[in-house]
Amino acid sequence: MRLGLLDIGSNSAQLQIVEAAVGAPPLPVHAIRVPTRLADEVQPDGSLSVAGADRAANAVATAVDAAYRYGVDRLFPFVTAAIRDAENRDVVLDRIVQASGIRPEYLSGDQEARLTYLAVHAWYGWSAGRLLVLDIGGGSMELALGRNTDPDIALSLPLGANRLTRRYLESDPPTSKELKRMRRDVRDTLGDASDRLKWEGDPHVTVGASKTFKQLARLTGSPAQRKGPFVARTLRRDDLHRVIEKLAGMPAQHRSRLPGVSESRARQVLAGAIVADCAMTALDLDSLEISPWALREGIVLRHLSSLADDRDALPLQTLPARSEDGATVTTLPKQI
Structure with a gap:
């Protein structure tokens, strides 16, 4: 599976593409970096300027185009503190949707x-x-x-x-x-x-x-x-x-x-x-x-862990209960 991690930060939108499989380390395939320079666009009230929102949106659109070009199967786009903590965060995210067709998550x-x-x-x-x-x-x-x-x-x-x-x-x-x-x-x-x-x-x-x-x-x-x-x-x-x-x-x-x-x-x-x-x-x-x-590697590992959890679990059983003298109590084992 080819996963794309799109990290939209204060300096750049970074797309990291990895080959991922359950039980294997995430192996990098491609990396694309598009400048955002959002630090220069923070207003006194804590919001991002229109120019900053446009710059972030255009950077994400460029990265998404690259994700299609390189055959990404699944994309996880996310913003960190630069956009997450902006007073007009939802406005910026809406602008990104308009430009790229995707709405990034924001991690706490x-x-x-x-x-x-x-x-x-x-x-x-x-x-x-x-x-x-x-x-x-x-x-x-x-x-x-x-x-x-x-x-x-x-x-x-x-x-x-x-x-x-x-x-x-x-x-x-x-x-x-x-x-x-x-x-x-x-x-x-x-x-x-x-x-x-x-x-x-x-x-x-x-x-x-x-x-x-x-x-x-x-x-x-x-x-x-x-x-x-x-x-x-x-x-x-x-x-x-x-x-x-x-x-x-x-x-x-x-x-x-x-x-x-x-x-x-x-x-x-x-x-x-x-x-x-x-x-x-x-x-x-x-x-x-x-x-x-x-x-970014942590996000990939968390995703792979969730895939592994969906697999059929082994039919584990509890041991039969025992009395104080060590004799086995004749109750059926319960599956967990």
């Missing part, structure tokens, strides 16, 4: 956290033990902690890199006053969430799962993405401090020349780095691993 922050965790857990396996996952997107940050395929704790915070850049970093490069104010508010927002996660005890494995963490790892010396998903990548807090100092001292135009930083993300990468640093500090993390799988 809790759903994003759980699906990303599912993907990371599948990648690292049961040997990971208690797993802590951090995901920094454009509009929000998700954190999830657990041991099983579904996390025990899933949190979403308004700490997306694009959101914070718009709110705090008006200058380019930003002033020290802007940076201090943003860092203070990020720490305050993380406070209760980090206390709750730390209450559960230290995780065995801590993972960053998002484009932001991949970029930061690349900036601190990890291998490029073209080296493939099986190359180990890590992000160390000491290295991150040096990167933040470097990014803060240069305008966005110069950041886009750094390894792993695209032009569309050059302005927001500094805010993402500061969120990562504050989160790692609050959670007492010296380093974290970088997962090649994240939200």
Whole structure:
């Protein structure tokens, strides 16, 4: 089965096409990225401008055309915080329907956290033990902690890199006053969430799962993405401090020349780095691993799991009840 995942975010509409089968990993076939640049179109009241809605709609229409061209069997289009949290969300979704014929779903922050965790857990396996996952997107940050395929704790915070850049970093490069104010508010927002996660005890494995963490790892010396998903990548807090100092001292135009930083993300990468640093500090993390799988893979895995659940279940039976003396009680076993 060929599945298409259409992620409509603040920077782009990204169509990832995978070959998917129950019991097999989702294997990427094609990837199409169409810029949206929605961060530039957020109005003071929190709505997206007409130009932003049109840009999102046209990007989705282009991606849908590609899905037809590449023989996608099923498409799951979804929007994240950039459109989900917009004051005129329904208007934007209606505009997308007009342009493309499809109406995207919008995932809640809790759903994003759980699906990303599912993907990371599948990648690292049961040997990971208690797993802590951090995901920094454009509009929000998700954190999830657990041991099983579904996390025990899933949190979403308004700490997306694009959101914070718009709110705090008006200058380019930003002033020290802007940076201090943003860092203070990020720490305050993380406070209760980090206390709750730390209450559960230290995780065995801590993972960053998002484009932001991949970029930061690349900036601190990890291998490029073209080296493939099986190359180990890590992000160390000491290295991150040096990167933040470097990014803060240069305008966005110069950041886009750094390894792993695209032009569309050059302005927001500094805010993402500061969120990562504050989160790692609050959670007492010296380093974290970088997962090649994240939200989109989690959606595929959830879909495949639902297909597997529809299969005929094995005729499992309960054991016959026994009396205190060990004798079997003669009742028929009940199927479950």
